[in-house]
Amino acid sequence: MVIRRATNTCATFVIVAFTVLAGAGGASSAVPSPIDPAMLPEDGPPVPPHPTEQRTLCVPAVAGGDGADIPRSQQDLGFDSVWPITRGAGQRIAVIDTGVSRHPRLPALEGGGDYVGTSDGTDDCDSHGTVVAGLxxxxxxxxxxxxxxxxxxxxxxxxxxxxxxxVTGQREDPAVAENSSGYGNVDTMASAVRHAADMGASVINISEVACKPAGDGINDQRLGAAIEYATIAKNVVVVAAAGNVGSGGCKNQNPPPDPLAPLADPWDSVVTIASPAWYDDYVLTVGSVDPTGAASSFSLGGPWVDVAAPGTGITSLHPASPGLTNGVYGPDGAVQSFNGTSFAAPYVAATAALVRSVHPELTALEVMRRIEATAHAPAQGWNPYVGHGVIDPLAAVTGESAPGEPVQVHHQSVSIDPLPTPPTPDNRSRDAALVGAGTVGTLALLTLLASMPLRRVIRRHLPERRNIDL
Structure with a gap:
């Protein structure tokens, strides 16, 4: 069960597990509660809020993916076309996750702290955070x-x-087994976001999500305050995974728009809420697409989804060796590949870092709008599963715009001049004819009306005859 969740989720199992400890309620059924800055957690050295203990073995990652072949997702997004312009130098990206193991291909890795154990944040027992950071x-x-x-x-x-x-000494209750495995909740996430922002991160990647059925509420006001603080007060681009249907509390997919009600508010039809993804004003939320470009079947939709990126068949850094990994061993010994919106979000976080390295004048919100504006939009322009579409890193970096203005992307489409305005037609002859015809018609009508009383008088004074028409 632990291994399945580690490979197929964006850590929803951990976040949802401890929403019970955080409490229930506090938000409306469809939208987050208004953000209260007073709920912002204080910053301080990261420590677990409860005594903890390791209860299971670490997730074993399989060695795989080495070689000269470029992974499909990397090819599809074309990051190599951006690297002659920028490779993200100077950007500090906080990965709030299961930890990131030290690896030869992450030589500048900085430990930011640990809300689970006693490390500096560079222990990864779940083979998740290291994969995210490697991407x-x-x-x-x-x-x-x-x-x-x-x-x-x-x-x-x-x-x-x-x-x-x-939590130390905690024992699983069969009635709530799914809510009692793992450690981490929306409160520890809130503290991590605040801490990352105060450490000077320019981008924060959150490949984790807490899901609840709409109507149950989720006590995430501290997280909402931390997200707003990071984005507005500290000018950090916050990127979050949308969540995976079937993982943790993300049990039911949110419905597509009703074609019979095109103007309906999509928030009114939400059946599953996801945090921090649903803080749409301050978070760039990422769905997953498969190799065909279609939304992945597992990708949780919602009115808060902004963009999408590949999230299947992932290869990245191995957490316990100098090489790469493309999956973990399942309970039956079979290899399970890395699939999930967890692994789509890092591509967007990296894109944000590339944009910020070239355009340091842009605010966090402007970077978010830029990435949305340059994405390959679906036919509808936006939908709840891929948002504004699959990201285009080169377009996001090279598009031209002034701060606060829509991005103009010159290399994505060919500009054409508008059709010339036709000359004003000379309608004088037509107008004269219409006036003449109208005058004649009016006179004829008046003549007819004037003759009607006379006709009635004549009829009264004539002798009665048959077959006489006047």
């Missing part, structure tokens, strides 16, 4: 086709969750 900033190595999307950026690792840990 963002793994350096190039000769002979390897795999490279992080922003290989010159620096990773700050903050361990916020782990499926292998739990």
């Amino acid at each position: 963002i900033a793994a350096q190039q190595v000769e002979g390897s086709g795999f490279t992080g999307a922003a290989p010159d950026a620096q990773i700050i690792s903050i361990r916020q969750s782990s499926a292998a840990f739990s």
